[in-house]
Amino acid sequence: MKHLIILGDGMADWPVASLGGKTLLQYASTPHMNKLARMGRTGMLKTVPTGFHPGSEVANTAILGYDLSQVYEGRGSLEAASIGYELQPGDMAMRCNLICVADGRIKNHSAGHITTEDSDVLIRFLQTELAKEEIFSNVTLTTGIQYRHLLVIKGGDKRLRCTAPHDVPGQEFMPLLVKPKLMEAQPTADLINRLILRSQELLTNHPLNLQRIAEGKDPANSLWPWSPGYRPNMAPLTMTYPAIKRGAVISAVDLIKGIGHYAGLRNIEVEGATGLYNTNYEGKVSAALDALRTDDFVYLHIEASDEAGHEGDIPLKLRTIENLDARVVGPIYDEVSRWDEPVAIAVLPDHPTPCEHRTHTADPVPFLIYYPTIEADAVQTFDEIACKEGIYGVMEKDEFMNAFMTSSAAL
Numbered sequence: 001m002k003h004l005i006i007l008g009d010g011m012a013d014w015p016v017a018s019l020g021g022k023t024l025l026q027y028a029s030t031p032h033m034n035k036l037a038r039m040g041r042t043g044m045l046k047t048v049p050t051g052f053h054p055g056s057e058v059a060n061t062a063i064l065g066y067d068l069s070q071v072y073e074g075r076g077s078l079e080a081a082s083i084g085y086e087l088q089p090g091d092m093a094m095r096c097n098l099i100c101v102a103d104g105r106i107k108n109h110s111a112g113h114i115t116t117e118d119s120d121v122l123i124r125f126l127q128t129e130l131a132k133e134e135i136f137s138n139v140t141l142t143t144g145i146q147y148r149h150l151l152v153i154k155g156g157d158k159r160l161r162c163t164a165p166h167d168v169p170g171q172e173f174m175p176l177l178v179k180p181k182l183m184e185a186q187p188t189a190d191l192i193n194r195l196i197l198r199s200q201e202l203l204t205n206h207p208l209n210l211q212r213i214a215e216g217k218d219p220a221n222s223l224w225p226w227s228p229g230y231r232p233n234m235a236p237l238t239m240t241y242p243a244i245k246r247g248a249v250i251s252a253v254d255l256i257k258g259i260g261h262y263a264g265l266r267n268i269e270v271e272g273a274t275g276l277y278n279t280n281y282e283g284k285v286s287a288a289l290d291a292l293r294t295d296d297f298v299y300l301h302i303e304a305s306d307e308a309g310h311e312g313d314i315p316l317k318l319r320t321i322e323n324l325d326a327r328v329v330g331p332i333y334d335e336v337s338r339w340d341e342p343v344a345i346a347v348l349p350d351h352p353t354p355c356e357h358r359t360h361t362a363d364p365v366p367f368l369i370y371y372p373t374i375e376a377d378a379v380q381t382f383d384e385i386a387c388k389e390g391i392y393g394v395m396e397k398d399e400f401m402n403a404f405m406t407s408s409a410a411l
């Protein structure tokens with residue numbers, strides 16, 4: 001039996017008054033997910049372990065069965081993997097934003113949504129200049145995507161208190177500089193703070209920034225590193241689950257690609273997979289089906305619902321849920337149900353992104369597991385309310401992954 005997880009990012013929600021007190025999964029037309037829930041088994045999964053923030057990187061790592069307290073190393077290390085930077089022992093990685101600072105305050109976390117092209121010019125310039133200065137000899141900057149870049153410090157100490165720049169628009173940056181959590185990390189904190197200030201000196205009058213200002217754009221005039229960590233100590237899924245000999249991840253999101261990399265999954269790029277509403281659903285579906293023909297395990301991640309939740313747009317989020325049902329779950333089920341080798345399918349969100357709240361919450365999410373010989377439970381629909389009655393109850397830690405991978409292995 002092969003295994004496919006279909007992950008609708010941020011798909012879970014709260015009951016909404018304007019929808020007659022229904023959640024979006026209840027209100028949306030989702031005949032295919034409902035059919036799989038009816039024919040399969042359901043439950044609720046606690047994807048955000050106590051003490052962790054409800055980030056996608058946390059929830060998706062937990063869904064794959066990893067113990068976050070053992071493997072969580074921040075965003076930098078995951079994004080490093082997605083851009084092909086193999087962290088070595090002793091390397092400390094950080095997400096490094098290019099931001100816009102004005103009058104001593106963080107104007108925005110994205111340098112006015114700078115493009116990857118413009119970023120690349122500035123990151124390469126900084127790397128060249130910093131290489132001339134002895135104090136920064138352990139520092140490497142690598143261009144990532146848009147405003148999101150990678151800082152690696154050889155021998156860095158990750159025990160730091162950092163500030164995510166998107167949390168503090170308009171605030172003075174000096175009080176937000178990096179602080180050590182304990183004395184041993186002081187040299188690393190000092191180095192990063194010197195790097196931030198030096199980047200501001202180097203970037204302010206860079207021709208590209210002068211041109212951006214002339215065009216009415218925000219200059220990218222400061223680095224802002226945060227989310228420090230080392231290479232995650234994640235055992236590949238092939239070691240934990242013997243049924244997985246070879247697996248793949250399909251996602252438009254760097255963090256998910258990074259998780260897949262450390263989990264030992266190959267990353268499949270799909271043209272036109274944007275992570276937005278206009279994402280190439282059909283391309284992702286055919287990539288997932290192709291991967292399932294050669295591999296035993298596929299993690300198919302679709303971002304659109306999360307984006308709609310962040311925008312607080314209920315009609316749009318309903319449409320993303322209906323798209324996932326009609327353009328992903330339906331066609332995949334139709335195809336694999338004709339195959340000789342059965343495919344177990346799980347459908348779930350990573351966390352709720354309630355439209356009313358416009359950001360992630362840590363509430364447990366509904367999940368369904370279906371394969372041809374499974375004995376159904378009584379649940380008839382796939383949503384946050386019905387799945388509470390599911391036979392799996394409320395699961396946590398690696399219980400979902402164990403149930404998914406082993407319940408069908410005996411067949």
Ligand SMILES: [Zn+2]
Nearest residue numbers: 009010056350
């Ligand atoms: Zn998410």
